[in-house]
Amino acid sequence: xxxxxxxxxxxxxxxxxxxxxxLQLAGLTLLxxxxxxxxxxxxxxxxxxxxxxxxIALTEIGRGTxxxxxxxxxxxxxxxxxxxxxxxxxxxxxxxxxxxxxxxxGGLQAVPEGEIEAASALGMSRWxxxxxxxxxxxxxxxxxxxxxxSVIMFxxxxxxxxxxxxxxxxxxxxxxxxxxxxxxLFIIAAVMYAAITISASAFTDxxxxxxxxxx
Amino acid sequence: MSGEVWSGVANGxxxxxxxxxxGFALGAVLGVPVMLLRVSTWRPARWTGRAFIELVxxxxxxxxxxxxxxxxxxxxxxxxxxxxxWRSGVAALGLVSAVYMxxxxxxxxxxxxxxQWEASQALGMSRFxxxxxIIAPQVTRVAVPASTTYALSLIKDSSLVxxxxxxxxxxxxxxxxxxxxxxxxxxxxxxxxxxxxxxxxWAARRLDSNLRRKVMR
Numbered sequence: 001x002x003x004x005x006x007x008x009x010x011x012x013x014x015x016x017x018x019x020x021x022x023l024q025l026a027g028l029t030l031l032x033x034x035x036x037x038x039x040x041x042x043x044x045x046x047x048x049x050x051x052x053x054x055x056i057a058l059t060e061i062g063r064g065t066x067x068x069x070x071x072x073x074x075x076x077x078x079x080x081x082x083x084x085x086x087x088x089x090x091x092x093x094x095x096x097x098x099x100x101x102x103x104x105x106g107g108l109q110a111v112p113e114g115e116i117e118a119a120s121a122l123g124m125s126r127w128x129x130x131x132x133x134x135x136x137x138x139x140x141x142x143x144x145x146x147x148x149x150s151v152i153m154f155x156x157x158x159x160x161x162x163x164x165x166x167x168x169x170x171x172x173x174x175x176x177x178x179x180x181x182x183x184x185l186f187i188i189a190a191v192m193y194a195a196i197t198i199s200a201s202a203f204t205d206x207x208x209x210x211x212x213x214x215x
Numbered sequence: 216m217s218g219e220v221w222s223g224v225a226n227g228x229x230x231x232x233x234x235x236x237x238g239f240a241l242g243a244v245l246g247v248p249v250m251l252l253r254v255s256t257w258r259p260a261r262w263t264g265r266a267f268i269e270l271v272x273x274x275x276x277x278x279x280x281x282x283x284x285x286x287x288x289x290x291x292x293x294x295x296x297x298x299x300x301w302r303s304g305v306a307a308l309g310l311v312s313a314v315y316m317x318x319x320x321x322x323x324x325x326x327x328x329x330x331q332w333e334a335s336q337a338l339g340m341s342r343f344x345x346x347x348x349i350i351a352p353q354v355t356r357v358a359v360p361a362s363t364t365y366a367l368s369l370i371k372d373s374s375l376v377x378x379x380x381x382x383x384x385x386x387x388x389x390x391x392x393x394x395x396x397x398x399x400x401x402x403x404x405x406x407x408x409x410x411x412x413x414x415x416x417w418a419a420r421r422l423d424s425n426l427r428r429k430v431m432r
Binding site for chain 2: 061161176201
């Protein structure tokens with residue numbers, strides 16, 4: 001145990017920098033991914049068949065392809081040279097968009113039909129109804145699931161070490177490769193990840209309970 | 216998109232399937248004791264189960280992979296021959312699957328009507344007999360749809376095992392991609408993964424509807 005603590009104290013600067021990069025990457029992923037998911041969710045319920053099919057195809061491809069493969073594809077496949085962090089952010093955002101579009105679609109469909117009828121009775125256009133009535137309520141319903149998915153995506157940022165993004169996992173691995181304390185360093189990384197994810201899940205549970213109180 | 220890329224990446228498909236099957240089987244078995252701990256009426260056991268589930272789920276799979284694969288070599292380098300990349304890969308997939316399966320079992324257990332326990336007790340069955348002969352078969356059936364969904368996602372999660380050098384689909388895609396310096400092998404890998412999930416999803420739906428029909432009769 002003392003060895004693990006010793007390793008943490010010695011390398012804490014590097015490890016905490018790694019954790020910050022992980023959090024930044026998660027932020028970037030959600031920044032691009034969540035609006036993407038909303039667009040896919042709305043397009044998936046479109047009246048135009050073509051739009052609907054394109055949205056469903058994109059969702060299925062995004063959900064069927066492993067995040068790791070998506071990551072390598074964006075990193076190696078885009079002819080413009082992007083930084084590792086940006087490619088990782090884009091790749092994980094694509095996965096996020098595909099998965100969250102399903103969550104959001106569920107939320108949007110859970111908005112009672114009567115709300116939409118009431119809006120049209122008031123003479124609101126389809127777009128206004130969507131923007132002011134359906135989306136705010138639908139996202140509220142979907143919020144707990146979106147939050148727990150965000151926690152999963154935070155964990156998925158650990159995949160970015162394969163394209164040399166200096167996040168927590170890659171820092172732990174590079175330290176371990178120099179001092180051979182593999183067990184200690186990976187335990188430290190595990191504890192740091194768990195500290196973030198477990199507290200985020202606890203927060204998600206609280207939000208879920210709060211939101212369901214008024215239902 | 217030359218044929219060599221398609222056949223080269225295809226070399227890993229069998230290993231991807233094996234990893235998924237072994238990892239899922241391990242998880243489905245180990246999930247039972249984890250679930251029993253989690254639903255125990257004895258508080259310390261319940262908390263242990265809960266802490267174990269939270270901890271295993273809270274840490275990314277890739278960290279478990281490296282912890283199991285590289286961790287033991289810190290104490291004795293010769294342990295590397297025990298924790299080979301294949302064994303570590305299956306162990307990590309099994310560990311993570313065990314806690315997810317435990318939660319699926321727990322959810323299914325809650326779906327079973329309490330009247331089933333009471334009725335069995337009224338017939339004079341022991342608690343163990345009730346659990347194994349009355350409750351377990353029903354839990355298994357209720358757990359099928361969620362378990363198969365999980366197994367499908369495990370196909371994709373098994374791609375992470377390439378990071379510790381197991382020769383599966385993503386591993387071949389990575390090596391071929393770096394020799395050709397092109398991203399095509401990853402497109403091919405993506406197609407293979409989607410192609411794997413489609414028949415698997417079909418089989419899962421059939422299994423579920425077959426079970427449903429059996430119960431209806």
